[in-house]
Amino acid sequence: MRYGIFSDVHSNLEALEAILDAIEAERVDQLLCAGDWVGYGADPTACLAILRQRGVLSVCGNHDAAVAGQMDLDWFNPYARAALEWTSTQLSEGDRSYLRNLPLVWTDARLTLVHSSLHEPREFHYILNLSDAQASLRLQTTPVLFVGHTHSPGIFVQEGERVSFQRIWPLRIEPQRRYLVNVGSVGQPRDGDPRAAWCLYDSEEKALEVRRVPYPMERAQSKIQQAGLPGFLADRLAIGY
Numbered sequence: 181m182r183y184g185i186f187s188d189v190h191s192n193l194e195a196l197e198a199i200l201d202a203i204e205a206e207r208v209d210q211l212l213c214a215g216d217w218v219g220y221g222a223d224p225t226a227c228l229a230i231l232r233q234r235g236v237l238s239v240c241g242n243h244d245a246a247v248a249g250q251m252d253l254d255w256f257n258p259y260a261r262a263a264l265e266w267t268s269t270q271l272s273e274g275d276r277s278y279l280r281n282l283p284l285v286w287t288d289a290r291l292t293l294v295h296s297s298l299h300e301p302r303e304f305h306y307i308l309n310l311s312d313a314q315a316s317l318r319l320q321t322t323p324v325l326f327v328g329h330t331h332s333p334g335i336f337v338q339e340g341e342r343v344s345f346q347r348i349w350p351l352r353i354e355p356q357r358r359y360l361v362n363v364g365s366v367g368q369p370r371d372g373d374p375r376a377a378w379c380l381y382d383s384e385e386k387a388l389e390v391r392r393v394p395y396p397m398e399r400a401q402s403k404i405q406q407a408g409l410p411g412f413l414a415d416r417l418a419i420g421y
């Protein structure tokens with residue numbers, strides 16, 4: 181199977197369309213998303229229409245849970261909260277109930293998908309260091325786990341008791357190792373590279389690679405301004421943070 185895996189679209193339609201074009205060129209069998217379809221950006225309904233029409237298999241992110249009424253807005257910083265309040269005014273009841281029904285964790289024999297971590301997935305912990313990663317790796321039953329949430333791509337590799345971190349791809353999946361892969365963010369990267377991120381995983385070839393795609397960012401930025409969302413949310417797209 182060839183998988184196109186992405187996360188944290190955050191209502192950025194221009195970035196989403198750019199990665200979907202790149203994924204299409206790679207003839208993938210299945211699209212997977214690690215959640216956070218909405219929040220921050222100005223196109224929540226158009227992005228959710230793509231989720232529903234393109235057969236994307238997705239788990240629920242914290243921003244998705246918030247607009248679906250399953251999470252307190254006090255959890256979020258003021259910028260995120262302002263965007264979530266605006267997003268709530270844009271969504272239909274159908275959109276909300278679709279988000280409400282997304283699972284927190286999805287798994288099959290080959291891979292697992294979760295927004296934040298396998299350790300208490302409903303609490304949306306961030307995996308920022310080796311010990312955070314270990315808490316999830318201990319619970320991981322598949323060779324590969326895909327996450328998002330931090331908006332910063334990278335791979336934790338476990339072999340025996342040892343866990344290491346790397347940002348080097350392409351990566352070859354070795355049978356004696358376990359992998360926790362953060363696929364970065366489509367719509368609001370925070371690793372200093374403003375291009376949209378997605379991950380190609382070929383389970384037959386045992387190859388995995390995070391790729392970056394440029395997109396028409398100015399259009400996404402001017403939509404954020406026109407919607408009356410905080411200007412910082414437009415500015416940060418340019419610096420990838």
Ligand code: ZN
Nearest residue numbers: 188216329331
């Ligand atoms: Zn996010």
